Amino acid sequence: MTENGRIVRVSGPVVTAEGISARMYDLVLAGNDGLMGEVIKIVGDNSVIQVYEDTSNVRPGEPVKKPWATSSVELGPGLLGQIYDGIQRPLPKLMEKMGDFIKRGVSEPGLSHTKKYHFIPSVKKGVKVSNGDTLGYVQETKYHRHYILANVDGKELSGLNEGDYTIDDPVGSYSDGMPVLMYHKWPVRTPRPYRKKMAPYEPLVTGQRIFDTFFPVAKGGTAAIPGPFGSGKTVSQHQLAKWSDSDIVVYVGCGERGNEMTEVLTEFPELQDPKTGSPLMDRTVLIANTSNMPVAAREASVYTGITFAEYFRDMGYNVSLMADSTSRWAEAMREISSRLEEMPGEEGFPAYLSARLSTFYERAGVVQTMSNKEASVTVIGAVSPPGGDFSEPVTQNTLRIVKVFWALDAKLAQRRHFPSVNWLTSYTLYTDITNEWFNKNVSPRWSESRQHFMTLLQKEAELQEIVQLVGSDALPPDEQLTLEIARMIREILLQQNAFHEVDSYCSIQRQMMLNEAIIEFENYAKEAVAKEIAVESIASMKARDLLSKARFEKNFEEELKKAMEYAKNEFASMGVKV
Amino acid sequence: MIDSALEYKTITKVVGPLIFVEKTHAVGYNEIVSLRLEDGTIKRGQVMDSSNKAVVVQVFEGTAGINRNASVKFLGDTMHLPVSGDILGRIFSGSGEPIDGGMNIIPEDKLDINGSAINPYARDSPNEFIQTGISTIDGMNTLVRGQKLPIFSSSGLPHNDIALQIARQAQVKESSGGQFAVVFAAMGITNEEAQYFMRDFERTGALKRAVIYLNLASDPAIERLITPRLALTAAEYLAFTMDLHVLVILTDITNYAEALREIGAAREEVPGRRGYPGYMYTDFAMLYERAGRIKGKKGSITQFPILTMPGDDKTHPIPDLSGYITEGQILVSRDLHRKGIYPPINVLPSLSRLMNQGIGKGKTREDHKAISDQLYAAYAEGIDLRGLVAIVGKEALSERDRLFLDFADLFEEKFVQQGRNENRDIETTLSIGWDLVSTLPETSLTRIDRKYIEKYHPKYAKKE
Numbered sequence A: 001m002t003e004n005g006r007i008v009r010v011s012g013p014v015v016t017a018e019g020i021s022a023r024m025y026d027l028v029l030a031g032n033d034g035l036m037g038e039v040i041k042i043v044g045d046n047s048v049i050q051v052y053e054d055t056s057n058v059r060p061g062e063p064v065k066k067p068w069a070t071s072s073v074e075l076g077p078g079l080l081g082q083i084y085d086g087i088q089r090p091l092p093k094l095m096e097k098m099g100d101f102i103k104r105g106v107s108e109p110g111l112s113h114t115k116k117y118h119f120i121p122s123v124k125k126g127v128k129v130s131n132g133d134t135l136g137y138v139q140e141t142k143y144h145r146h147y148i149l150a151n152v153d154g155k156e157l158s159g160l161n162e163g164d165y166t167i168d169d170p171v172g173s174y175s176d177g178m179p180v181l182m183y184h185k186w187p188v189r190t191p192r193p194y195r196k197k198m199a200p201y202e203p204l205v206t207g208q209r210i211f212d213t214f215f216p217v218a219k220g221g222t223a224a225i226p227g228p229f230g231s232g233k234t235v236s237q238h239q240l241a242k243w244s245d246s247d248i249v250v251y252v253g254c255g256e257r258g259n260e261m262t263e264v265l266t267e268f269p270e271l272q273d274p275k276t277g278s279p280l281m282d283r284t285v286l287i288a289n290t291s292n293m294p295v296a297a298r299e300a301s302v303y304t305g306i307t308f309a310e311y312f313r314d315m316g317y318n319v320s321l322m323a324d325s326t327s328r329w330a331e332a333m334r335e336i337s338s339r340l341e342e343m344p345g346e347e348g349f350p351a352y353l354s355a356r357l358s359t360f361y362e363r364a365g366v367v368q369t370m371s372n373k374e375a376s377v378t379v380i381g382a383v384s385p386p387g388g389d390f391s392e393p394v395t396q397n398t399l400r401i402v403k404v405f406w407a408l409d410a411k412l413a414q415r416r417h418f419p420s421v422n423w424l425t426s427y428t429l430y431t432d433i434t435n436e437w438f439n440k441n442v443s444p445r446w447s448e449s450r451q452h453f454m455t456l457l458q459k460e461a462e463l464q465e466i467v468q469l470v471g472s473d474a475l476p477p478d479e480q481l482t483l484e485i486a487r488m489i490r491e492i493l494l495q496q497n498a499f500h501e502v503d504s505y506c507s508i509q510r511q512m513m514l515n516e517a518i519i520e521f522e523n524y525a526k527e528a529v530a531k532e533i534a535v536e537s538i539a540s541m542k543a544r545d546l547l548s549k550a551r552f553e554k555n556f557e558e559e560l561k562k563a564m565e566y567a568k569n570e571f572a573s574m575g576v577k578v
Numbered sequence B: 001m002i003d004s005a006l007e008y009k010t011i012t013k014v015v016g017p018l019i020f021v022e023k024t025h026a027v028g029y030n031e032i033v034s035l036r037l038e039d040g041t042i043k044r045g046q047v048m049d050s051s052n053k054a055v056v057v058q059v060f061e062g063t064a065g066i067n068r069n070a071s072v073k074f075l076g077d078t079m080h081l082p083v084s085g086d087i088l089g090r091i092f093s094g095s096g097e098p099i100d101g102g103m104n105i106i107p108e109d110k111l112d113i114n115g116s117a118i119n120p121y122a123r124d125s126p127n128e129f130i131q132t133g134i135s136t137i138d139g140m141n142t143l144v145r146g147q148k149l150p151i152f153s154s155s156g157l158p159h160n161d162i163a164l165q166i167a168r169q170a171q172v173k174e175s176s177g178g179q180f181a182v183v184f185a186a187m188g189i190t191n192e193e194a195q196y197f198m199r200d201f202e203r204t205g206a207l208k209r210a211v212i213y214l215n216l217a218s219d220p221a222i223e224r225l226i227t228p229r230l231a232l233t234a235a236e237y238l239a240f241t242m243d244l245h246v247l248v249i250l251t252d253i254t255n256y257a258e259a260l261r262e263i264g265a266a267r268e269e270v271p272g273r274r275g276y277p278g279y280m281y282t283d284f285a286m287l288y289e290r291a292g293r294i295k296g297k298k299g300s301i302t303q304f305p306i307l308t309m310p311g312d313d314k315t316h317p318i319p320d321l322s323g324y325i326t327e328g329q330i331l332v333s334r335d336l337h338r339k340g341i342y343p344p345i346n347v348l349p350s351l352s353r354l355m356n357q358g359i360g361k362g363k364t365r366e367d368h369k370a371i372s373d374q375l376y377a378a379y380a381e382g383i384d385l386r387g388l389v390a391i392v393g394k395e396a397l398s399e400r401d402r403l404f405l406d407f408a409d410l411f412e413e414k415f416v417q418q419g420r421n422e423n424r425d426i427e428t429t430l431s432i433g434w435d436l437v438s439t440l441p442e443t444s445l446t447r448i449d450r451k452y453i454e455k456y457h458p459k460y461a462k463k464e
């Protein structure tokens, strides 16, 4: 059923129509070309629509059609490995249809309706199922079962049949005759239901020392990465997408560069999922609404992404969502809000900025799913503050919500200290649970060593202030040693080269070995200093050099052992008991 | 379109560069408008808002001389640029009229100047090394085909010379081949600056391979909003229809941004930081993202936008938002310029984010990354020491520190400094780098693998 209205005003991506009795967030087709849009405001007889495509040449008087649906995405087999724009149009299909450039007026379903999948039922006839219950699965990739979830309010199944189906073929039916399909639609702005939310209890292991050892995020937690341009937000997000021990990764490139998406597209199929060994692309869904693509679709892209994440969560998976960058999302809101002539809040952002950000991050969490599985969505958002100034509204509002703050620092980035996470200003509120987990699963000394390093780094910062004034020679030897050990921590632990074939990923076991090695080295060094050995000669030890290079070696364990043997010999020759 | 015959004399309001017209037929968003003033002058504009009640038009040539008697004609379509292979070697105004005395272009095609986004799936990754002949760029901030790498400069610095030198010297290694073309868009630069560019293009014969769009300081500010769009449309045609490797120089983005701000103010929009429109990021992206490569296409678009940072401030919205979109930046430094060093490029805050894709074995040389990292680290250390020397004096430095201090000077004199016409190939650049690091103790070359030291360090290389 459709209903016809007319356009009365076009102002960039915002189009006003009269004569449609729309509801909020209804999907509409605007203009002669049927441009896709969504109702975002209703004033008297007028519906205000944000249009997801370029509105050039659209004029008052053109028709507006309302296909009676809320703007929603298709959830079902075929999502994994796909790349979409902000409104779930598959980019490869768009390329097939309209060439290398994105033209408008082409709609394309999010899932293939012709591809056949082999469906295996897991529920018997006569069982009553509801929203989110598992009906069966499709083996979508070698390692990923795509569970088929019910989208009905308590219906009895009259049978499900194994077989090869397209997503439009019924795989069975309910007792009232309603067909069972392998996909359903979901309005992106509505969070998917779960039975209950639980407290996060284990870390998201990332293989990045600065994150795992120093500022861990929990599975089901929230983290923000703010930083000025060029400080390493995207590289960090890519690292998390590549190496974190998530089952599924949803990566949203929201208002960022086209070339960065190409990079993901060329790299991920070549890389191995650290968990399963299968191509990384198999566990990834990409959403690419680059900076030059329509802002209204950019606004939607984050919702599209989080809906995908929740959907995979509902199958029982641990999902991570990376959004790069939430600032561009906020800017899209601002642009649309200003076209709506709404009362601007701080720096022109709409008054509801804070509410939107918190509803988004609230969709993260560990839950008991409707089908009683335990699963999680972790959300990690990049923030791009203008001028790198963290006091601006998007950073500030985000910090009020998220539990982990990875503050990127322009000064560190310029010194090529990567990841340029500032260890003094960053924080995590998950240490209680992550310490416990790491102590239990990696080493009982994990949390102790972490705390030791944090204290040393803090001490270093205090000493640096003195050094600035009087030079390091003025410090007593034990404090000089503190500076030297802190330097080792910065060089060996905090820095990690994302582009180095070995160092790019450092398992938590390796992280712990490095931690222990540094602590051992420090203990010998303390004794050496007590025996009046100059700190300078400790700093120039061969072992010091070997220790810092071990992390680049494929046979890391051996090299580290070698370095420590060397250290023992060198320290022994200084008269230290080893 | 039939409607385009209609002329309206229903202007109700003129504000800054905008006019408001009422009682029109249904006019399209972004449609092009032609205005006839009482004295017969013709101006052009573009629809920014269209409703049943009123149409808002931004006038490219500015609203000077417009009154309510001016008549308005809507041309029924967005702005299109006539293109053909014959645009090479031609000079156009900032709104696309030939100003070199030549004929109008007989179009092969007419392209919407706003372009459309390249489907991210259709992009190919930029990974071919472009040799600019400038050591600070080739050696340490390597440019690749399809990259957008802006020059962050400040008024009074020789960014134009750098841009010209790049335009003259840019080439790729023989194997990858392909013909270069240059598209040059001037926005609000002075006549003198423009002449400087034109003379150089003529002197070196580069003009034959160039397309030039000139909006000068004396030309209307609003026209600056379309000049880069014309240039990029031409570039897309040359790259993706004619298979050329196009280098686009856009100067000065700062003047472009001022025009944006003017429009925003006239529309009484809520301004963003420092009065620039909140959508400036998106607007910039619409230009910068038109760089790149496309799978299966031979040509490419590489962008060199030049911008002058107001108050030498890198956090000013113009450099800041640019930095958030481009793939690195080349920083031109007043300090180096004062010292008489050309090109005064400060490598420390400069960065080419795509460098790693374009260097190494088979592209430049296997030791490229290592030597570049080492030069960077050593120079950074030398600069730190300069700061220290200012406080504690040179005497307080250790032997090792003194070598690093001297290294910083040598680096500026030998590596950074080069002639305006000196075209160094990558081998030369790298070997200057090795000569410089050989002044440092070998044990302090921690960024370089032993195997490269043994192969390229002058101490060993000479023995062979």
Ligand SMILES: Nc1ncnc2c1ncn2[C@@H]1O[C@H](COP(=O)(O)OP(=O)(O)OP(=O)(O)O)[C@@H](O)[C@H]1O
Binding pocket: A227, A228, A229, A230, A231, A232, A233, A234, A235, A236, A384, A418, A419, A420, A496, A497, A498, A499, B323, B324, B325, B352, B353, B354
């Ligand atoms: N972990 C890392 N290892 C090595 N290099 C890094 C690392 N992180 C960042 N870099 C370097 O910093 C550059 C910029 O990083 P990135 O693109 O992630 O910045 P960004 O914060 O996303 O910037 P923007 O806001 O402009 O998108 C990279 O191109 C790379 O050279």
Ligand SMILES: [Mg+2]
Binding pocket: A233, A234, A235, A256, A324
């Ligand atoms: Mg980024």
